[in-house]
Amino acid sequence: MTGDATADVLVVGAGLAGLHTATELARRGHDVLLAERRPTLTGAIRTTGIFVRKTLDDFPLPPECLGPPIRRVVLYPPGLRRPVDLVSDRDEYRVGDMGPLYLSAARAAADAGVRLALGVRYAGRRDDGCCLLEGRDGPVRMRARFLVGADGARSRVARDLGLDRNRHLIVGAEEVFAVPGGDGPPTFHCVLDPSLAPGYLAWVVNDGRHAHVGVAGYADRYPDGMRRALARFAGSAPGLPGGDRPTEVERRGGPIPVGGLLRRIGGPGGLLVGDAAGAVSPLTAGGLDPCLRLSQLAADVLDDALRAGVPDPLAGYDGAALRARFRGRLALRRGLAQVRTPAVAAAVFPLLRTPVGRAAARRVLFGDRSFPDG
Numbered sequence: 001m002t003g004d005a006t007a008d009v010l011v012v013g014a015g016l017a018g019l020h021t022a023t024e025l026a027r028r029g030h031d032v033l034l035a036e037r038r039p040t041l042t043g044a045i046r047t048t049g050i051f052v053r054k055t056l057d058d059f060p061l062p063p064e065c066l067g068p069p070i071r072r073v074v075l076y077p078p079g080l081r082r083p084v085d086l087v088s089d090r091d092e093y094r095v096g097d098m099g100p101l102y103l104s105a106a107r108a109a110a111d112a113g114v115r116l117a118l119g120v121r122y123a124g125r126r127d128d129g130c131c132l133l134e135g136r137d138g139p140v141r142m143r144a145r146f147l148v149g150a151d152g153a154r155s156r157v158a159r160d161l162g163l164d165r166n167r168h169l170i171v172g173a174e175e176v177f178a179v180p181g182g183d184g185p186p187t188f189h190c191v192l193d194p195s196l197a198p199g200y201l202a203w204v205v206n207d208g209r210h211a212h213v214g215v216a217g218y219a220d221r222y223p224d225g226m227r228r229a230l231a232r233f234a235g236s237a238p239g240l241p242g243g244d245r246p247t248e249v250e251r252r253g254g255p256i257p258v259g260g261l262l263r264r265i266g267g268p269g270g271l272l273v274g275d276a277a278g279a280v281s282p283l284t285a286g287g288l289d290p291c292l293r294l295s296q297l298a299a300d301v302l303d304d305a306l307r308a309g310v311p312d313p314l315a316g317y318d319g320a321a322l323r324a325r326f327r328g329r330l331a332l333r334r335g336l337a338q339v340r341t342p343a344v345a346a347a348v349f350p351l352l353r354t355p356v357g358r359a360a361a362r363r364v365l366f367g368d369r370s371f372p373d374g
């Protein structure tokens with residue numbers, strides 16, 4: 001790609017949000033260019049890839065790219081003593097094999113007619129709406145009717161379109177290990193310990209194929225850095241096979257917006273989807289389900305806009321209205337953020353052992369709610 005180019009829609013970022021939006025638009029006959037700065041979709045993966053039941057029910061993810069179903073969640077206080085064991089009678093989670101899953105989504109995009117440009121960075125937008133892309137073959141000036149920011153939590157497109165930007169972020173990091181199967185049922189272990197994960201949780205998800213060992217929290221609350229906290233946790237984490245330390249296959253990590261959906265996510269020049277729009281559960285920090293659902297809505301709105309040709313066709317893409325659905329989860333996030341020391345965590349944890357606490361935890365972990373419908 002060199003010189004000047006045009007498209008109906010320029011989508012920036014080929015994470016799940018960008019791939020899904022681009023594919024849905026191309027399937028409706030629009031000319032879509034999807035620009036991704038990574039040279040390959042299997043490199044620099046950020047997410048653990050835990051998909052919840054609602055996503056698995058509603059979106060046709062390729063089964064060969066998903067790990068075994070998980071029904072069991074164990075919650076631990078600091079020190080890991082007297083955990084709370086919760087088992088669902090349904091398959092609640094599956095961990096995506098994210099490299100192959102992105103490749104499969106890219107094949108679906110190409111089949112739908114999306115032009116996927118890998119190793120191509122979006123470098124800005126001029127006042128006249130012309131966008132600059134930079135790749136190996138030099139700069140390209142791109143004219144598109146609409147620009148879609150699917151460029152993650154720190155979206156440059158959001159800034160260039162004059163839309164809202166994520167201000168409330170936590171940061172996550174994890175190590176992925178290959179594990180031998182047969183060491184108990186697939187289980188998701190969550191540890192409430194602010195010395196490991198200030199304002200969030202430390203986790204081990206072991207589905208018998210891989211174990212993801214991670215921590216996340218407010219970056220400025222790690223006294224000696226998040227990497228050290230992760231190393232400390234990996235040394236004593238629950239749910240890992242005994243004996244020799246398993247082989248590490250990958251490291252992942254990145255920022256996670258937890259302030260809820262942004263209010264201004266669309267305007268005359270384009271819109272935001274996925275992390276760029278803040279479409280992440282403020283409580284669980286799960287973004288894969290909301291990014292797929294918001295992308296679906298964005299494709300509907302853009303499709304209407306491209307057909308209608310009215311001056312501000314995206315006025316209906318209203319983050320402020322959709323944000324109301326996040327209210328409960330935002331309140332719980334504020335509560336979790338207040339758990340600042342292991343002593344406070346140890347004091348509040350016994351609530352989860354009561355029938356009311358267990359029921360609330362089951363509702364969050366095994367519930368049917370989903371964004372933006374539930």
Ligand SMILES: Cc1cc2nc3c(=O)[nH]c(=O)nc-3n(C[C@H](O)[C@H](O)[C@H](O)COP(=O)(O)OP(=O)(O)OC[C@H]3O[C@@H](n4cnc5c(N)ncnc54)[C@H](O)[C@@H]3O)c2cc1C
Nearest residue numbers: 013015016017037047048049050122172274275286287288
């Ligand atoms: C450590 C961690 C673990 C997580 N675990 C889970 C989980 O288990 N389950 C869950 O539901 N959610 C999880 N999340 C959240 C979830 O991963 C995200 O919400 C989701 O992946 C967002 O997808 P996205 O497409 O919006 O953004 P991303 O996947 O971040 O994609 C953005 C893309 O834009 C590209 N890009 C950025 N700038 C430019 C530019 N200028 N030009 C071109 N390309 C650009 C990037 O390279 C990237 O490929 C996790 C997040 C982290 C950080």
